[in-house]
Amino acid sequence: MIRAIAIVGPTATGKSDLGVAIAERLGGEVVNADAMQLYLGMDIGTAKITPAERRGVPHHLLDVLTVTETASVAAYQRAARAVIEDILARDRVPVLVGGSGLYVQAVVDELEFPGTDPDIRARLESELAAVGSAPLHARLAEQDPVAAESVLPSNGRRIVRALEVIELTGRPFSATMPKPGPARYDMAMIGLDRDPTALDTRVDHRVELMFATGLVDEVRTLEAHGLREGRTAARALGYQQVLAALDTTREASGSAPHQPFDRTGDTVLDRNGNTVIDRTGGPSGPTALDRAGDLSGQAARDRSDDLAFAEAAADTARATRRFVRRQRSWFRRDPRITWLDAARPDLLDAALAQAATVAKT
DSSP: OOOOOEOOOOOTSSSHHHHHHHHHTTTEEEEOOOOOBTTTOOOOTTTTHHHHHHHTOOOOSSSSOOTTTTOHHHHHHHHHHHHHHHHTTOOOOOEOOOOOHHHHHHHHHHOOOOOOOOHHHHHHHHHHHHHHHHHHHHHHHOOOOOHHHOOOOOOOHHHHHHHHHHHHHOOOOOGSSSOOOOOOOOEEEEEEOHHHHHHHHHHHHHHHHHHTTHHHHHHHHHTTTTTGGOOOOGSTHHHHHHHHHHHHHHHHHHHTTHHHHHHHHEEEEEEOOEEEEEEESOOOSSOOHHHHHHHHHHHHHHHHHHHHHHHHHHHHHHHHHHHHHHHHHHTTTOOTTTEEEOOOOOHEEEEEEEEHHHOOO
């Protein structure tokens, strides 16, 4: 009997759809293990499964944080385990679905979370801002080579945390990392992957679709709700790139974020190029020649905006392809995961058969 099942692996492999299909077949409920899908309103850029796509299957731990809140693995661990234990208590099957490796590990392994020290953290973060992540990663490699191997040199936040724990506890950060062993809840772990070239193509198509279906507008809306202040949400793939593109377009148009007017000399123009404030004492309305020039200028700004967002889309696709490789590397290290080709036509039956095999051992 399958007690619990996890569907993990790189992004864009089809984990969400398989999770729903398994939950339907087993009488289960899905538990989200994607760090960015915890955020309310971050739907398009995270490829969050829609209510229609859930087909009535209960989904947990979606939309539980605002974009100004910082996602915490420790808080997620507490919440996810409470949800899973509630599902099990109701004789249903929890289906853990996601590609955030540390979040999955926090559920299935005994992962320690040492305390924090505000003074140590502030000092290390100040150093990170001053010199960048590379020197701090080099220090981590000297103090804890095992931890340094598991943390990307560019992941400043994680490096700071590792150095903080070492200084706070006097123990290697790697000593707090999970030890190999049976997965909690006897969870069968299924990994989905695809041919690397085919998956890159799927990623490119997904990103193109995100921008075509409103990612820029989604980011604008979230920006008004504090996205830029969010330590975690603002760095999410796609969102970070769109925020940078918005900065570029506003700088090119001479406007600041949330500034309703463009200011030029002694006049203030609205977005259509009409003078709404004239400090020169002359006529307040633009001439026909002025309007023609404004239209030409607007067309140039529109082209500039299009280029900025096209570059944001290209940057997002490149960053996502790199992220796929990191996810693949992370999950492939776990010998408990049984891997399946997500393109196989009998994927659902194959996943259930593998999970049943694990459940018997």
